[in-house]
Amino acid sequence: MVIEGRDAYNRGRRKFRQLVILMQQPYEHNLAVSADTMTHALGVLKRVFGYQVFRDGQEDVIDAVLHGRDAVALMPTGGGKSLCYQLPALILPGLTVVVSPLVSLMDDQVSAMQAMGVPAGAIHSGMQGHEVMEVLRALQDGTIKLLYVAPERILTPAFAERLQTLQVSLVAVDEAHCISQWGHDFRPEYGRLGELRQLLPQVPILALTATADHVTRDDILHRLALRDPVVFQSSFDRPNIRYLVQEKFKPLKQVVEYVKSQRGVSGIIYCGSRKKTEELALKLSIEGVKASPYHAGLPHDEKRATLHGFLRDDIDVVVATIAFGMGINKPNVRFVLHYDIPRSVEAYYQETGRAGRDGVASEAVMFYEPGDAAWIWRLFDEQPDSERIRVERQKFHAMTSFAEAQTCRRLVLLNYFGEYREKPCGNCDLCLQPPKQYDGTVDAQKALSCVYRSGQQYGVNYIVEVLRGAQTQKIKQQKHDQLSTYGIGKEESVEHWVSVIRQLIHRGLLIQDIRRHSALHLAENARPVLRGEVALTLAKPRLQAIQTSAKVVDRGNHDKVLFGRLRKLRKRIAEQAEVPPYVVFGDSCLQDMATRLPTTPAEFLQVSGVGQVKLERYGEAFLNEISDYLAADVE
Numbered sequence: 001m002v003i004e005g006r007d008a009y010n011r012g013r014r015k016f017r018q019l020v021i022l023m024q025q026p027y028e029h030n031l032a033v034s035a036d037t038m039t040h041a042l043g044v045l046k047r048v049f050g051y052q053v054f055r056d057g058q059e060d061v062i063d064a065v066l067h068g069r070d071a072v073a074l075m076p077t078g079g080g081k082s083l084c085y086q087l088p089a090l091i092l093p094g095l096t097v098v099v100s101p102l103v104s105l106m107d108d109q110v111s112a113m114q115a116m117g118v119p120a121g122a123i124h125s126g127m128q129g130h131e132v133m134e135v136l137r138a139l140q141d142g143t144i145k146l147l148y149v150a151p152e153r154i155l156t157p158a159f160a161e162r163l164q165t166l167q168v169s170l171v172a173v174d175e176a177h178c179i180s181q182w183g184h185d186f187r188p189e190y191g192r193l194g195e196l197r198q199l200l201p202q203v204p205i206l207a208l209t210a211t212a213d214h215v216t217r218d219d220i221l222h223r224l225a226l227r228d229p230v231v232f233q234s235s236f237d238r239p240n241i242r243y244l245v246q247e248k249f250k251p252l253k254q255v256v257e258y259v260k261s262q263r264g265v266s267g268i269i270y271c272g273s274r275k276k277t278e279e280l281a282l283k284l285s286i287e288g289v290k291a292s293p294y295h296a297g298l299p300h301d302e303k304r305a306t307l308h309g310f311l312r313d314d315i316d317v318v319v320a321t322i323a324f325g326m327g328i329n330k331p332n333v334r335f336v337l338h339y340d341i342p343r344s345v346e347a348y349y350q351e352t353g354r355a356g357r358d359g360v361a362s363e364a365v366m367f368y369e370p371g372d373a374a375w376i377w378r379l380f381d382e383q384p385d386s387e388r389i390r391v392e393r394q395k396f397h398a399m400t401s402f403a404e405a406q407t408c409r410r411l412v413l414l415n416y417f418g419e420y421r422e423k424p425c426g427n428c429d430l431c432l433q434p435p436k437q438y439d440g441t442v443d444a445q446k447a448l449s450c451v452y453r454s455g456q457q458y459g460v461n462y463i464v465e466v467l468r469g470a471q472t473q474k475i476k477q478q479k480h481d482q483l484s485t486y487g488i489g490k491e492e493s494v495e496h497w498v499s500v501i502r503q504l505i506h507r508g509l510l511i512q513d514i515r516r517h518s519a520l521h522l523a524e525n526a527r528p529v530l531r532g533e534v535a536l537t538l539a540k541p542r543l544q545a546i547q548t549s550a551k552v553v554d555r556g557n558h559d560k561v562l563f564g565r566l567r568k569l570r571k572r573i574a575e576q577a578e579v580p581p582y583v584v585f586g587d588s589c590l591q592d593m594a595t596r597l598p599t600t601p602a603e604f605l606q607v608s609g610v611g612q613v614k615l616e617r618y619g620e621a622f623l624n625e626i627s628d629y630l631a632a633d634v635e
């Protein structure tokens with residue numbers, strides 16, 4: 001429930017008025033054109049959110065929004081996208097409207113805002129009629145600064161008419177990739193959001209997403225009718241996540257062994273079918289793991305109980321289909337495991353991004369075998385050809401390339417999103433136990449030359465056929481059997497050339513255009529390789545994925561005993577307030593407490609994630625716990 005009773009709502013309003021006094025600036029005063037806008041914004045960041053500095057990209061996006069500019073924020077999961085509209089909402093006059101796709105995501109955000117004393121509300125299908133009316137009255141009174149609303153509702157005639165009577169200063173479209181036909185999670189209900197420009201022509205629009213390639217980004221700009229937007233893309237890198245791909249051989253046994261090795265930390269396991277989620281959750285439960293299944297076919301009450309238990313740390317592992325999706329905002333998930341290969345790199349990146357949102361060491365593990373991919377390819381073949389199916393096929397091709405990569409996994413991911421790097425990450429299975437290397441300059445030249453001479457309009461499989469001298473009807477029709485590159489690679493296997501070409505793609509020497517059926521074309525930096533000016537080392541194809549015993553570890557230097565005590569205190573407070581523990585404080589915040597050891601309110605405010613309102617609400621309890629621990633340690 002978004003607003004837990006009139007008393008809770010009124011308490012939130014009183015805290016909000018106190019917060020206004022503390023900030024010494026009334027929210028009704030528009031600072032969007034003031035010279036010291038960002039100085040004021042930094043003050044809000046410290047006093048309300050408890051952070052001393054902005055994260056990468058946040059300041060640029062917030063500055064643009066406060067100055068009335070349209071903007072697009074492309075930041076990884078856990079990169080602080082929400083702050084880009086939450087903070088401006090406290091400075092701009094009137095109301096900030098956030099379009100959000102899932103009820104659980106809205107409820108989560110509202111709870112977090114109310115915990116900081118910010119009056120926020122939501123309107124969605126999971127609310128009772130009287131709750132909706134209470135939020136509507138608060139909107140008319142002007143006492144809500146942040147309103148979360150589903151895309152299905154915002155453009156209904158009644159709601160659109162109401163919006164035009166309110167002082168709306170900003171519209172934020174979260175998970176904006178859902179608007180694009182090229183996005184991995186296209187949602188038809190997002191398709192009409194471009195009408196917001198006509199509905200609120202003078203209101204700036206902020207689009208936010210963690211997963212969008214350049215084609216999807218362009219589509220977002222077009223479909224939302226953004227005007228000269230500021231587009232900020234931070235790094236897609238999540239250095240605290242270790243990426244591991246494991247060969248499937250006895251998957252049930254592998255999963256159980258892995259989960260038991262994690263010693264009770266929070267994790268999510270994604271499966272490709274509902275049946276698998278139930279079987280695996282049962283198997284884990286028998287083995288003593290606190291695990292529950294989650295999929296769209298389960299009763300609503302059961303799904304709600306699972307989500308509730310997971311968010312409150314009563315359930316360690318959720319075994320789920322993609323139905324357990326974007327609304328999961330739990331920062332202390334230590335691992336995400338894919339029992340089956342996802343359908344796209346975007347989906348994989350977003351799902352693995354639910355691990356380690358607090359910046360602490362985490363793992364993304366995927367079990368893979370080519371047979372799983374072949375099964376999905378057959379599903380594609382059984383469906384009528386359409387533009388949508390072609391897009392999905394191309395995206396799945398990129399996903400299988402990641403799973404079968406012979407070069408650093410992180411480089412493959414970053415390359416897919418247009419972020420090219422040369423240095424391996426040192427924190428993936430291929431870096432930890434690298435495959436054998438060889439001088440691949442000549443092979444690279446053969447492949448690049450074949451792509452160029454065939455017109456740069458064919459995919460991987462066709463180029464391999466030309467290299468190996470295949471006598472297909474298509475090759476003969478295109479007269480590619482007359483090319484100088486025809487058959488120059490016949491001494492090597494299909495798997496060898498597929499591996500070479502995939503590595504060239506991963507290194508940014510070849511580019512696949514999903515708008516042209518994944519046709520390959522040369523990147524500018526391929527020319528030095530073709531001319532023999534640059535040597536290239538490639539990996540030999542590896543038939544079997546490596547096995548690794550790497551475990552999720554906490555590399556922090558904080559006091560582990562005190563951290564455990566603070567977690568128990570947080571759990572008690574959260575249960576009394578009926579909120580998830582991380583709404584009180586996140587793990588990274590508790591770790592900072594267990595490092596700094598604050599004993600006064602002033603020192604407590606220096607802890608990352610502690611703002612003025614949280615100091616007032618929770619400071620005394622946590623300071624007493626730390627003081628008691630230090631006193632006992634002295635004795």
